[in-house]
Amino acid sequence: MSYLTGIISALAAAKPSWFSGNGVEHVQAHAADRLPSETNRIIDSLDAVQPEVFGGNEIERLKVRAAARQLLARVETPYERAWGFCFEQPVVFAALQTCINLGLWKSWTAVGGEKSIDELVTFTTPTVDTNLLRRLFRLLAAFNVVEETAEDRFKPTPFSNSIGDESTKVRASLQAATNQYLAAGHNLPTYLAKISYKEPMEINTNNHSDSDPDGLNFFGRLQKSPACFEAFNGHMEAWTAWKTPWTKVYDTTKLLEGAKLDDGSPFVVDVGGSTGIDISHVLAKHPDLPSGSLILQDLPEVIAKVQVDEKIMAMVHDFFLPQPVKGSRAYFMHAVLHDWPDHNAKQMLVNTKDAMVKGYSKLFVYDIVLPPTGASISQATMDVEMMSLLSASERTQSAWTKLLADAGLQIVNFWPDPQQYEMVIEAEIA
Numbered sequence: 515m516s517y518l519t520g521i522i523s524a525l526a527a528a529k530p531s532w533f534s535g536n537g538v539e540h541v542q543a544h545a546a547d548r549l550p551s552e553t554n555r556i557i558d559s560l561d562a563v564q565p566e567v568f569g570g571n572e573i574e575r576l577k578v579r580a581a582a583r584q585l586l587a588r589v590e591t592p593y594e595r596a597w598g599f600c601f602e603q604p605v606v607f608a609a610l611q612t613c614i615n616l617g618l619w620k621s622w623t624a625v626g627g628e629k630s631i632d633e634l635v636t637f638t639t640p641t642v643d644t645n646l647l648r649r650l651f652r653l654l655a656a657f658n659v660v661e662e663t664a665e666d667r668f669k670p671t672p673f674s675n676s677i678g679d680e681s682t683k684v685r686a687s688l689q690a691a692t693n694q695y696l697a698a699g700h701n702l703p704t705y706l707a708k709i710s711y712k713e714p715m716e717i718n719t720n721n722h723s724d725s726d727p728d729g730l731n732f733f734g735r736l737q738k739s740p741a742c743f744e745a746f747n748g749h750m751e752a753w754t755a756w757k758t759p760w761t762k763v764y765d766t767t768k769l770l771e772g773a774k775l776d777d778g779s780p781f782v783v784d785v786g787g788s789t790g791i792d793i794s795h796v797l798a799k800h801p802d803l804p805s806g807s808l809i810l811q812d813l814p815e816v817i818a819k820v821q822v823d824e825k826i827m828a829m830v831h832d833f834f835l836p837q838p839v840k841g842s843r844a845y846f847m848h849a850v851l852h853d854w855p856d857h858n859a860k861q862m863l864v865n866t867k868d869a870m871v872k873g874y875s876k877l878f879v880y881d882i883v884l885p886p887t888g889a890s891i892s893q894a895t896m897d898v899e900m901m902s903l904l905s906a907s908e909r910t911q912s913a914w915t916k917l918l919a920d921a922g923l924q925i926v927n928f929w930p931d932p933q934q935y936e937m938v939i940e941a942e943i944a
């Protein structure tokens with residue numbers, strides 16, 4: 515990976531001082547022939563970074579992504595950074611959502627190809643004013659959402675195509691932000707002042723309910739609005755699919771040793787497992803498991819829509835009630851405990867522990883473990899989003915250790931994913 519190491523070194527080398535106060539050099543990157551050779555060399559190596567160079571290696575791609583974001587933080591002036599956060603991002607998002615509302619992405623992705631602005635207008639319902647769409651597309655082209663090939667002509671990009679391709683759940687993820695995340699984020703500073711800057715801990719009356727038109731908390735809103743429910747579950751699917759499958763982080767083959775499988779005993783119970791991506795990873799890795807030994811649990815409205823292999827049993831279960839599946843070899847919770855403050859999370863853990871058999875059952879929690887320093891953008895964003903939406907949080911290693919100990923469980927090991935985003939926490943009855 516020496517090529518990639520070279521790229522990261524080039525990214526790390528670019529510092530504001532390097533431009534010697536020449537504002538033009540870092541603004542007019544395309545006027546390469548007028549720039550000094552060092553500038554050209556750096557721009558050339560940045561331009562050479564294409565998705566193909568990673569050969570499908572996600573770890574290397576994520577390293578370069580992080581370095582590129584750090585590069586911008588170094589090179590941008592404080593004013594430019596502020597402008598990006600507060601002036602650019604809101605209108606780019608507004609343009610993306612408007613085109614979702616008009617059905618443009620879906621229609622364009624279905625046929626594909628470069629289109630004129632007039633052809634793009636025909637994809638919209640209701641029909642958008644041509645000049646309105648031109649203005650939105652000018653912005654989207656500047657942000658590389660679409661490619662501008664000539665005046666009033668645009669090509670789709672992998673990103674714009676993915677918004678129009680429902681299977682990617684990118685549209686659902688954007689829509690979930692419009693439905694809930696943006697209003698809550700906008701409200702957070704006011705809400706924190708209102709509660710005198712105490713750390714939010716209330717699950718019913720909280721920042722989300724403060725920003726919701728009917729005063730509902732996050733899950734209450736999902737239950738009331740099918741559109742919010744659909745968007746959030748889509749976002750969950752996209753997020754879970756983006757992560758490393760837990761069966762690649764912890765070797766589940768170890769669970770087969772000593773497992774009772776021939777008497778109809780449960781093998782893995784996925785608690786709050788949503789549409790079943792994680793439990794399906796177990797079946798994919800161990801296709802010979804007996805029918806019914808893999809169990810997916812979630813709320814009734816989620817289970818009603820689940821489509822999993824017939825070997826997986828989908829079951830309605832509220833995790834604040836006693837766990838009805840006793841003595842499973844493993845109980846698994848992915849991105850579930852991070853939705854709840856400690857006192858609620860402890861209740862869920864106690865309910866699980868009470869169903870476990872000491873010395874046989876294991877609990878696996880797959881969640882972010884915040885490092886003492888240097889949390890990534892993805893980890894730290896998730897932590898404050900949890901505060902904003904649910905009065906919940908991501909946890910450090912010591913917070914996990916304490917939470918599990920309070921529920922009568924002890925941690926056997928932390929298994930970090932190769933992306934360095936989450937860890938599988940292996941635990942058993944203390």
Ligand SMILES: C[S@@+](CC[C@H](N)C(=O)[O-])C[C@H]1O[C@@H](n2cnc3c(N)ncnc32)[C@H](O)[C@@H]1O
Nearest residue numbers: 750754786787788812813816831832833848849
């Ligand atoms: C953040 S999602 C995680 C989903 C899944 N484990 C994953 O990682 O993709 C949280 C899940 O908890 C479920 N949930 C919320 N409250 C619940 C409850 N009281 N009982 C069971 N499931 C619940 C939601 O429906 C949702 O599927």
